[in-house]
Amino acid sequence: DADVTQTPRNRITKTGKRIMLECSQTKGHDRMYWYRQDPGLGLRLIYYSFDVKDINKGEISDGYSVSRQAQAKFSLSLESAIPNQTALYFCATRTGRNTGELFFGEGSRLTVL
């Protein structure tokens, strides 16, 4: 089983719908992240959380919200999806060590029509 699991892997939805992407991890890491990847652009940070009571905005948080339900679970919501939120979304985890690498999930491809 994957250490970082994302669901759904693919989703097609319509403008205005509410969408939730879920992430769970078995690595025991405190730090969890949501990134968005678009062609020609780097991974961009949406939100991150250092523990259950700590939620922080990244560089592109507008239109998104998150919930850290437990140490192992971090979900991303689009309250009212719009077409320019069509992208590949990645969840990642990391240890508290400053030089620790990110461990990514397999990604959730979202298409908003």
Add this chain to the structure above:
Amino acid sequence: SQKIEQNSEALNIQEGKTATLTCNYTNYSPAYLQWYRQDPGRGPVFLLLIRENEKEKRKERLKVTFDTTLKQSLFHITASQPADSATYLCALLPLGGYNKLIFGAGTRLAVHP
């Protein structure tokens, strides 16, 4: 403005040759750089980290250099193989960046038999 740039054009090389990928950054003072590999439809996977006070790091056929004067990191794969074909991402942690990695858009490498 702050930028981290990788060559957007794919790099095509023959099997057995050395592949060299470039990561340039502007207006950042990095604490370190990381390199990741990403296969199509998969999440990035960590390869190497190099700190700002290190000139070179090696791991098997991989070598990373870091020149803070040129503001550049080079990623080398020696004796390249078709299995090395993937997109390679560099990621930078700015000093005082509070664990928020900044990613380049990646360079696609194609190794031909």
